[in-house]
Amino acid sequence: MSSLWPRIEPLLARVEKPARYIGMERGSVRPDHHPEKVAWLLLYPDAYEVGLPNQGLQILYEILNERPDAVAERSYAPWIDLEAELRAHGLPLFSVDTHRAAGDFDVLAFNLSAELVYTNLLNCVDLAGVPVRAAQRRAEHPLVMAGGHCTFNPEPLADYVDAFVMGDGEEVVSEVTEVVGAWKRSGRTHREEVLRDLATVPGVYVPSMYDVEYDGPRVVAVTPKHADVPAVVDKRTVADLGDWPYPKQQLVPLIEVVHDRLNVEIFRGCTRGCRFCQAGMITRPVRERPLEQVRTMVRDGLRRSGYDELALTSLSSADFSGIDDLVGGIVADQEGTGQVSVSLPSLRVDAFTVGVASEIQKVRRTGLTFAPEAGSWRLRQVINKLVTEEDLYSAVDAAFSQGWRRVKLYFLTGLPTETDADTMGIAELAKNVVAIGKQHTKGASATVSVGGFVPKPHTPFQWFGQNSVEELRRKISLLRDDLRRSPAKLRWHDAEASFAEGIASRGDRRIGAVIERVWRAGGTFQEWSEHFDLSRWLDAMAAEGLDPDWYVTRHRTEDEVLPWDHIAAGLHRDFLWQDWQAALAEHGLPDCRWTPCYDCGVCTGYALEHVVAANVPPAGGSQGTGQDLAAGSTVPVRLLPTVRGGRDREARVAG
């Protein structure tokens, strides 16, 4: 039960970036363990510098450590060099906070943000000294749990994870703590007992409580084994983000990590309705954080962290009601206290947004990123990313004229109905963007990043057959040829990695054995190109007698049972199918924040509402509203009733 530090310390002199394993970040805690307290180990199964900034993990870390009946520590996947040292010295995976053995915790809770980390989850469980297969675990082993976006299709890890938690974790994490705590106090005898109890907690899915029936390659039914186990597990949703001003003490790492800045979440959920975007679909409805709370979190966060960089995060930050007032306020708050650079990730593509960005990014104006996602207006209607060419060019023109010198453009290829003309549209846009830039500055440059589209569960594109590796490569080479002589720089994502992601993304329970084989063959850190090798995945599929194309490139039919149909993000299946048909018919769908409800199922089914401070769509573009709305005009819909009276003071009436 004591710290492993004296045994780990000598190993750190021999590994790359040893500070990954020392903890001690500002904001971290060394909690006091107690037999009565439920001990959580929160794990991000990728390298420390990728996992440390994860906001979901940090939120749970704080909420749990505030509870008198719980303690929480953190761990990340040890890099390959340390893993070898640990195994050679017979040492287990450990927490970074007190260097306690992972196996001494009651719960190993994984955050799953990407499918390619699944093999790392198995590796971490194994390094913890816990059997990787759930069925082989006994009462003394920790419970293995997982949450995060990927768990909306939990099936590929169903035989390896004891319980999944769907949706927002702020509330359910406490309910799970109470169930596990009661089990612990009752003597922690039968694992089956606690799993039965967990299966009745709303939002918790215990895969061992369900039978899966197959007909040949198809899943035909997923049925609960007991009457008190729900047939469909619904996600959890926090009704009001204002109740959860977390993280209050964002961790400040000692080494450089990704997103190394103060991150303040300004809203959760997105109703733009981009059909490829799983995050937007599964996090509905939109819940804005009260503006004053954002300002307070920014002010306090900067003061205690010492960061000089801030990101206002969400899935489309320029859509926050009164974003210009917010950034104006933040800039005013920072006057005289040094130079803070503010960024808005997931920028909407229009000139207004660039104006907001220029307001806040007064220093270090280097690069700005836009994501038109598809090369033609036709295809952007298919995917419901309603950015016109005019929007893009005016945004780019504004960016270069206001001092930015580099523009990054994000696209997907392999989208439904995509023709070569659509693909080549990417190159066309890129060239025009560079030409616009050159009118302002000789040094203007554009980088085009192209990712291979991987269809995701709970989206209208869940029925779409992914492009093959060859097809994705062919499309990328079209772009390479066309942009060879252009100053626009092309970057692309490995089509083979997209294929493996496709296997895991829409896989069923049988894919678990494939993931286990890939892991046993040494396939960890699959998100890292230097460690990725598709042949491991294909070999594993062959060994399990599974056809990769059946899982990846095959179009699904309407009547087919999808492996994740017993998990609900609140979206009606009918809505998703209709939206898929609308996509094929090239019809866009407006943003329901500002236009009448089309009943996707989430608000009506869960008795939720959008929590937005204003019924005014953001100035500067028609995107997503389906209407030509000039800046500042009202939308002809009623403002949804607010959840709490206090919200009213933030409502703004358009002038």
Next chain:
Amino acid sequence: MRGDAGVPVRLRFTKHGPVRFISHRDVARAFERAFRIVELPLAFSAGFSPHPKVSFGPALAVGYESDAEYLDLELTREVDLERMVDAVSDALPEGMAVTGASSLADRAPSLQEGITALGYAVELVGVAPADLGPVVDAFVAATAVEVVVTRKGEERIDDIRSSVLALARPRPAEAVVVVEVATRPRTLRVADVVNGLRAVSPDAAALEERRVVRTHQWIERGSARHEPLDVDRRSDAPEGATRALEACA
């Protein structure tokens, strides 16, 4: 440059415990954040990408501890150095603390230019304390000690003897050496000194460094050596504004 408009200050700080695993660059970032937390009135460079005027002495290898690291910074106005020392220490990661500060004369040479020698205490394994004496004696007596050094990714054989200014065993019962290395013509690494010990004696073949603490840095002027806080002090510095602690035992 330095002192153009602002108030130059030199700090000494320590790095002990697990935080020794962070890099020189990470140390710089930790200070930048600590300075912002305590709202130190830092002077910024001009230009497209302004950054605070902070500069460090010779880098410490990842994993080494230190009693004596230094940095120079420039403030836009005078501050109470004693209060600053405490406030910055509180804002630094656990294991790092500021142990002294002095006001610097305008246009004082930078630490990188000024530091001429570095002192280390090196705990060794792979050798019995009793066997270490003859190894050290052999090294000191040698006129040349050739070791393979890696410079800019290339291996070459160098005579390091003249770069080792002093080498001794402070406590005969322990496998510890104290060594002082020159920073000119280039800074000798502790690992090269350990290689040198292995090279001078067949008894030392299994010798390896275990714990390394940088104990001193020196600035040589004429024939005298100074602790970096004690040179280039501003002559009109307010009384009591410095708090240079004992320059280590």
